Amino acid sequence: MLKASDIMTQDVATIRGSATVAEAIKLMKFKKLRALIVDVRNNQDAYGIITKSDIVYKVVAYGKDPEKLRVYEIMTKPCIVINPNLGVEYVARLFANTGLHVAPVIQGELLGIISISDIIEKGDYLENPKVKVLAQELVRAIADANSACSLYGATSKECLDAWELVDDIESEAAYQQGAEFKEKTAFQEFCDAHPEVLQLRHEKLLAKV
Structure with a gap:
């Protein structure tokens, strides 16, 4: 799957x-951009953002003079930033949850900017929708978990780790679809056949606390 970067x-x-x-308006027009990133003043400062919407909603709508207003008066700072390694579907989910259309991509420094246009024009969601990819991953993970169980035994670390991956993928698939969990997941069906596994899993979780 594609990442923000x-x-x-x-x-x-x-x-x-x-x-x-x-000045911001002139730069937007010259560069044909919907947003500008407000640069940091030092390494403890946060990035900001000013968008066309900010200008329309906060300046034009109230008849204010853009020559007398400063960027800091209408910008958003600190702004929501995107990790370059974040999957595109999660960028889209973040935009949907926050109402954003654009955000800077930052990892220590400003690397780029990502917008809903980038998601539409450069994303691979038509060819590789997340739910479809997860379904394929789940089939492979279940097969691998069953193999690990046969090779190493139901209570082996290899088997437990493999079934944890199955559980994670199935949870992620349900989240992506906005669906409720099935009555029984593949891992729960496995535990029904091997009840001793649940106790081992609880012990493993407690060991991490």
Whole structure:
């Protein structure tokens, strides 16, 4: 699956918080951008963002003079940032949950910017929808878990680790679909056949606390 770094736009335009909104508008028009990243002043500062929506909703809508307003007066800071290793489907989920259309991609430094347009135009969700990929992963994981069980025994570390992966994938698939869990997951059916596994799993979880 694609990550944020695979589809982000690397050519990012930044602006100072002290710049005027008029300067921001000119830069957006020149670069044909929907948003500008407000640069940090030092390594303890946070990145900000100013979007076309900010300008329309906070400046144009109230008849304010963009030559007299500063970027810091209408920007969002700190802004939500995206880890470059985040899967594209999670970027989309974050945008959906927050109402965002664009966000900077940051890992220590500004790497790029990602927008809903990048997701639509560069994403592989048509060819590889997450739910379909997870279904394929689940089939493989169950087969691997059954093999581990046959080779090493139902209570072996290899078998337990393999079934934990099955459980994780099945949980993720249910989350992606917004679906309730089935009455019994593949792992629960395995535990029905091997009840001693649940006790071992509880002991393993307690050992991590």
